[in-house]
Amino acid sequence: MEVFYEWARLLYETTGINLPFIYDSYDRARMLDGFFMTIKLSVTCLFFSVIIGVIGAFLQNSPLKWTRRIVNVYIQLFRNTPPLVQLYFFYFAIGTLLPKVTNEYGGQEPLLGGFAWAVISLSCYAGAYNVEIFRSGIEAVPDSTIEAAEALGFSRFNIFKDITLPLAIRVSLPALNNNLVNLVKTTTLAYAIAVPEMLYEANQIWSDNVNVTEMMVFMLLVYFVLVGILVWGMNKWEKALKIPGFGA
Amino acid sequence: MRQTKQRVLPVMLSPVKRICEERFQLRAWHGLALATIALLASIPVLAQTDPTRASIFDVLVRWMPLLLEGFVFNIIISISAMGIGTIAGAALGLGQISLNKWVRKPAWLITQFFRNAPWLVLLFFAMFLLPFEIHIGSLTIPLPDWLKAMVGLSLPVMANVSEIVRGAVVSLPSGQWEAAESLAFSRTQTLWQIILPQCIKRMLPPWMNLYSILTMATVLASVVGVSEVMTLTGQALAAEGGRSDLLLPFYSFVLLLFFVYCYPIARWTVHMEKKFAVIN
Amino acid sequence: MSWSDDQPMVSIKDLHKSFGDLEVLQGVSLDVMKGEVICIIGPSGSGKSTLIRCINALNDIQQGSIMVEGQEVNDPHLNKLELRKKVGMVFQQYNLFPHKTALQNIMMAPLSVLKSDPVEVEELARRLIKKVRLEGKEESYPGELSGGQQQRVAIARSLAMNPDVMLFDEVTAALDPETVNEVLSTIKDLAHDGMTCLLVTHEMGFAREVADHIYFTDRGVIVEHGPPAIFFDNAKDPRTVEFLGQILS
Numbered sequence: 156m157e158v159f160y161e162w163a164r165l166l167y168e169t170t171g172i173n174l175p176f177i178y179d180s181y182d183r184a185r186m187l188d189g190f191f192m193t194i195k196l197s198v199t200c201l202f203f204s205v206i207i208g209v210i211g212a213f214l215q216n217s218p219l220k221w222t223r224r225i226v227n228v229y230i231q232l233f234r235n236t237p238p239l240v241q242l243y244f245f246y247f248a249i250g251t252l253l254p255k256v257t258n259e260y261g262g263q264e265p266l267l268g269g270f271a272w273a274v275i276s277l278s279c280y281a282g283a284y285n286v287e288i289f290r291s292g293i294e295a296v297p298d299s300t301i302e303a304a305e306a307l308g309f310s311r312f313n314i315f316k317d318i319t320l321p322l323a324i325r326v327s328l329p330a331l332n333n334n335l336v337n338l339v340k341t342t343t344l345a346y347a348i349a350v351p352e353m354l355y356e357a358n359q360i361w362s363d364n365v366n367v368t369e370m371m372v373f374m375l376l377v378y379f380v381l382v383g384i385l386v387w388g389m390n391k392w393e394k395a396l397k398i399p400g401f402g403a
Numbered sequence: 404m405r406q407t408k409q410r411v412l413p414v415m416l417s418p419v420k421r422i423c424e425e426r427f428q429l430r431a432w433h434g435l436a437l438a439t440i441a442l443l444a445s446i447p448v449l450a451q452t453d454p455t456r457a458s459i460f461d462v463l464v465r466w467m468p469l470l471l472e473g474f475v476f477n478i479i480i481s482i483s484a485m486g487i488g489t490i491a492g493a494a495l496g497l498g499q500i501s502l503n504k505w506v507r508k509p510a511w512l513i514t515q516f517f518r519n520a521p522w523l524v525l526l527f528f529a530m531f532l533l534p535f536e537i538h539i540g541s542l543t544i545p546l547p548d549w550l551k552a553m554v555g556l557s558l559p560v561m562a563n564v565s566e567i568v569r570g571a572v573v574s575l576p577s578g579q580w581e582a583a584e585s586l587a588f589s590r591t592q593t594l595w596q597i598i599l600p601q602c603i604k605r606m607l608p609p610w611m612n613l614y615s616i617l618t619m620a621t622v623l624a625s626v627v628g629v630s631e632v633m634t635l636t637g638q639a640l641a642a643e644g645g646r647s648d649l650l651l652p653f654y655s656f657v658l659l660l661f662f663v664y665c666y667p668i669a670r671w672t673v674h675m676e677k678k679f680a681v682i683n
Numbered sequence: 684m685s686w687s688d689d690q691p692m693v694s695i696k697d698l699h700k701s702f703g704d705l706e707v708l709q710g711v712s713l714d715v716m717k718g719e720v721i722c723i724i725g726p727s728g729s730g731k732s733t734l735i736r737c738i739n740a741l742n743d744i745q746q747g748s749i750m751v752e753g754q755e756v757n758d759p760h761l762n763k764l765e766l767r768k769k770v771g772m773v774f775q776q777y778n779l780f781p782h783k784t785a786l787q788n789i790m791m792a793p794l795s796v797l798k799s800d801p802v803e804v805e806e807l808a809r810r811l812i813k814k815v816r817l818e819g820k821e822e823s824y825p826g827e828l829s830g831g832q833q834q835r836v837a838i839a840r841s842l843a844m845n846p847d848v849m850l851f852d853e854v855t856a857a858l859d860p861e862t863v864n865e866v867l868s869t870i871k872d873l874a875h876d877g878m879t880c881l882l883v884t885h886e887m888g889f890a891r892e893v894a895d896h897i898y899f900t901d902r903g904v905i906v907e908h909g910p911p912a913i914f915f916d917n918a919k920d921p922r923t924v925e926f927l928g929q930i931l932s
Contacts, residue, residue, distance in 0.1 A: 226572045235665040237619035239626070240633065244658060248650040340521035347626050354524060367531045374524050375516070382519035443871035446701035582778035582837075585739060586844060596795060600782050 173366035175371070184359050190377075195351055196273060196342040197327030201335060203278035208285025212323075213315055226286065233283035239279055239344050246272040246348045263335055273345040283339045288330045292323030325396050334391035336382050353377065425495065434676055450668075459652050464641045467656075473632035474660050481618040488557035488617075489610070492564025499569045502590070511567070517562035522620050529555025530627045550622040560617055567609045571602035604679045611672040613666045632657060686753030692717045693738060694849060694880050698747035699731055707733045709903035710747070716847070720874045721881045722890040724898035727927060731883040734900070735850050738881070739770040739789060768796070772850045775857050777833040779825040785813065785836045786821040790842045797844070804843075811839040815869050821834055830863025835869055842873075849873065851882040855903030892916055899923050 159306075163177035176186035214226045218220045233241065250272055255263040267275075298320050304314045354374065361370040438649050498510030517525065536545045574600060583593040625633035636653055643649055691714035700708040704816050707730045718854040723731045735744045738749055740756055740763050740836040747758040752769060777916070779788050789808040793799045813820055816834040825833050834854055841849060853868065867889050872894050874880055884890060889899055891911045899922075907923045915931075918924050 231666060231669075232658075232662065235615070235619075236661045237671055239622045239653065239659050241419060244651075244654040248654045251647045251650060309582045316497045329531065336519070340519075343521040343523040344623075346523065354521070354527070370592070371524070371528045375520050375528065378521055379516055379522065383515075480692035503720050577774075577776075578774060578776050581734065581741060581779065582772075582774060582780070584763075585767055585770075585772040585774075586840070587764045587796045588792065589764060589796075592795050596791065599779075 159237035165350045173364055175366065175368055176360055176373070177366050181366075185359060186353075189351060189353040192270075192350065192352040192356075193339070193342050194343060196270070196277070196350070197339045199274050200277045200281060200338055200342070201285060203274065203287050204281035204334075204338065205254060207278060207282030208289050209320070211282065212289035214292055215286065216293070229279075230283045232287055233280050234287075237279070238280045238341055239347060242273065242276045242344055242348060245276040269345065269348045269350040273342075273350050277338065277341055277344070280341070281334060284334050284337075285331070287325045289335060291330070292327030293319055293323075295326040296322045325398060328389070328393045328396065332386065332393070335389065336385060339382060339385065340378070430566040437667045451627065455572065459649060462643060462649060463652055466653075469635055469639065470632055470656065470660070473630070473635040474657075474664075475626075476549070477621040477631045478618065478664070479619045480549060480624065483615065484553045484556040484560055485614050487553070487597075487616055488560025489564050491557065492561040493568055495561060495565035495574075496568025497594075499565060500572050512568075514562050514565040517558050520559070522556070523589075523623050523626065524557050526552060526623050526627055548627075548629045549624070552627065552629045554619060556620060556624075559620075560613065563613050564610065567606050567613070568602070572598055574605060575601055590613060606675040607681070608672045612669055612676070614669045615672070618665055618668075619661060623635040632660065634667065688717050690753070691715055692719075692752060693726070693737070693751075693881070694748075694750040694869045695734075696748045696750075698734070698737065698744055698749065700730070700742060700744045707903055708737070708744075711900070711903070711905055713880060713905065713908070715879060717847075717879055718877050719879055719895045720893055721896050721898065723820040723881065723883045723894045723898045723900060724885065724890065724926075724930075725888070725906075728902075729900040730903045731853050731900050735772075735875050735883050737854050739772055740850075741772075745858060746776045764796070768844055769842055769847045770850060771846035771848070772852065773834070773837050773841055773854050775853045777830070777837045777857075779833055779837055779840070783823050784824055784826065785817065788825070788836055792840065793843050794890055795894060798822075807843060808839075812836075813841055814872070816865070821837060829862060831865045832859045834858065834862075834866045836872075837931055838866075847883065851880065851884070853883050853885070854886065855886060868931060885930070887915070901925065901926070
C-alpha cells in the first residue's frame with residue numbers, strides 16, 4: 156500500500172495532479188470517514204424508507220377513509236417539495252423546537268444531531284416514493300389470487316404478509332432499485348447541514364489543498380462506481396428472485 | 404330439540420370490502436389548509452413572546468414579495484436548464500440508438516456517467532470548473548453564478564432525457580421497424596417519420612416528471628451560493644434577528660410555494676399517462 | 684445481371700440459417716416462377732417464417748443463395764432498399780403505423796421512398812383501398828379498424844410500392860375466424876391478377892384452391908412438395924402424412 160501512496164505523491168510532484176487523499180494520511184482518513192458516512196447514511200435511510208414504504212402501502216389499502224387520506228397527504232407533500240427544503244425544515248425548524256440536552260461537557264446541544272435529522276428527512280422523502288412503488292407492486296398481484304386467499308380464511312394482515320408482499324416485492328424490484336440509486340445520490344444533500352459525508356469531506360480537502368478539479372473528478376468517479384456496483388448487485392438480486400412465468 | 408351452535412365457516416363470512424378505486428384527490432386548497440395549520444401552530448409559541456415584537460404573520464407578509472421574486476428566479480433557472488438539457492439529451496438519446504458503435508458507446512457512457520452522479524456534485528462541478536469569464540477573440544463574456552448553476556443543472560437533465568428518449572424508442576414494437584424496413588424506408592426515414600412521432604407521446608409524462616424534479620432541485624443552487632428563494636429565506640431570517648419562532652413559518656412557506664407549483668404538474672402528468680395509455 | 688421471365692423470379696439454393704447455435708434452416712431450395720402462388724406449410728419451429736424473412740433480407744443467412752429477379756440477396760454489398768422495392772411483405776401482426784390514417788399508411792412509402800408525385804400517389808392509394816374493399820375507411824386510424832380491416836390495409840400498403848413479389852407471413856393467424864375469409868379473398872384476387880405470391884399459412888382450404896405449388900417444411904428442411912392435387916391426396920413422406928392428418932382432422 157505504501158508504494159501506492161508514494162506513487163500518488165510522485166504523481167503530484169511530476170504532473171501537478173494533486174491527490175492528497177491518497178498520499179496524505181490525514182486526508183486519507185478524512186476521505187474514508189466520509190465514504191463510510193455516506194454508506195452509513197444510505198443503508199440507514201434505505202432501511203427506514205423501506206419500512207415506511209411497506210407500512211404506507213398497507214395503510215393505503217385500509218378500509219378507513221381517514222387513514223388513506225393521511226397517507227396520501229404524506230406522499231403528495233414529500234414528493235412535490237424539494238428534499239433540501241424538507242431537510243432544512245426538519246433540522247432548523249423542527250430541530251430548534253425540540254428540547255435541548257446537556258452533553259458531557261456541560262454545554263447545551265440539540266437532542267438530535269445532523270445525522271439523525273438527515274436520516275429522518277431522507278427516509279421520509281424516499282419512503283414517500285416507496286409507498287407508490289409498493290402500491291403498484293401490490294396492485295400487480297391479481298385480484299383472483301387475493302380472493303382465493305380470502306376464501307381460504309386468511310386474515311387481511313396474513314394475506315398481506317404471506318401472499319401480497321412476496322409477489323409485490325418481485326414486481327417492484329426494478330423501481331426499488333432506481334429509488335435506491337436516487338437515495339445514494341440524495342445523501343449528498345446532508346452536506347448542507349454539515350453531516351460529514353463524502354461531499355463534505357471532499358470540500359474540506361479541496362479547501363485545504365486547492366485541488367478542486369481533481370477532487371471533483373474523483374467524486375464523480377466514486378459515485379459512478381458506487382452506483383454501478385449497486386445497480387449490478389440489484390440486478391443479481393432481481394435475477395435470483397425471479398419466478399418463472401410471473402412478471403415481465 | 405337442542406339448537407347446535409352454528410359454526411361459521413369462512414366461506415359464509417361476508418367478503419372483505421374491496422377498497423373502491425376512487426382515491427382521495429388532494430386539491431390545492433388542501434395545501435393552503437395545511438400551511439395555515441402550520442402557521443397557526445406557531446401561534447402558541449408567539450403567545451409567550453414579547454408583545455412589542457412584530458407578529459409572525461406581519462413578518463411573513465413583509466418578506467413575501469422578496470421570497471416570491473426569488474421563487475420566480477428558481478422557475479427561470481428550471482425552465483432554462485430544462486431547455487438546454489432537453490436539446491442536448493435528445494441528441495444524446497438518438498446517439499444511443501445509433502448503429503455506429505463509435506457514436507453509440509460514448510453516448511451510453513456519457514449518459515450513465517451523468518445519471519449516476521448526484522445533482523449537487525454536478526452543480527459543484529459546474530460552479531468550480533467553469534471559468535468566471537470566457538474570452539472569445541477580443542470579447543470577454545462574464546459567466547455569472549446563476550448561469551453556471553443552470554449549466555450544472557442541465558447536465559443531469561441531459562442524461563435523464565437521453566434515457567427517456569432511448570426508453571421510448573426501445574419500447575415500440577419491433578414490428579414497426581420491420582414494416583418500415585420492408586417498405587424500403589431508410590433508417591433515417593424510419594426514425595423521423597415513423598418511430599419518433601410515436602415516441603413523443605410516451606416521452607411526455609416522464610419528461611414532465613423530470614421537470615418537476617428539476618424545479619425542486621433548483622434550491623440546491625443555494626448551497627453553492629446562488630441567490631434564489633432559499634438563500635433569500637436565510638437572509639430574511641437573519642435580518643429578523645434569528646428569531647427561532649420564525650423558522651417554522653418561513654420554511655413552511657417555501658415548502659408551500661414549491662408544492663403549489665409542482666403538485667399540479669404531477670397531477671397533469673398522471674392525467675396524461677392515463678390518456679396516452681388508452682390510445683395505445 | 685439481366686433476368687428474363689423464363690427464369691425463376693425467386694430462386695433459393697441450399698439455404699442455411701442459424702440463430703446462434705440453433706440451425707433453423709438446414710439446406711432449403713425452392714424456385715418460384717413469375718405469377719406462381721406458393722404455399723409453405725409445416726409445424727411451428729420448422730423455419731417457415733425464417734425462410735420468408737430471408738428473402739427480403741430481414742434475416743441474414745449463413746450459407747446458400749437467394750436470387751430475386753437475378754439479384755443475389757446473400758451479398759454483403761446488397762442494396763437492401765432496391766431489393767425491398769421489388770419484394771413486398773405482409774406480417775402476422777399487421778404492423779400498421781398507428782399514428783397515420785389508413786390512406787396515409789398506404790401513401791407514406793411511395794411518397795418518401797419512391798418520391799412519386801403526391802397527386803398520383805393519392806389516386807393510387809384510393810384505388811388500392813377500393814381494391815381491398817375498404818372504401819369509406821380512408822380516414823380511419825388503425826386503432827379504429829378491426830383485425831381483418833387492418834390486415835387488408837397492410838396488404839394495400841405493400842401493394843402501393845408496386846412490388847414484383849409479395850410475401851405473406853401467416854397473415855391470418857392473428858385474426859378471428861370470421862375475418863380470415865375477407866383477407867383470404869383479397870389475396871385470392873391478387874393471385875388471379877397475376878401477382879407472384881409466397882405464403883406461409885395454415886389455411887389448407889386456401890392452399891388447395893389457390894396455390895400452384897405447396898412446400899412442406901419440418902425441422903429446417905423441405906420434406907415434400909408438389910401441386911395441391913398431388914400433395915394433399917397422395918403425400919408420400921410419413922411426416923407429411925402425419926402433419927396433414929393432424930391439420931385436416
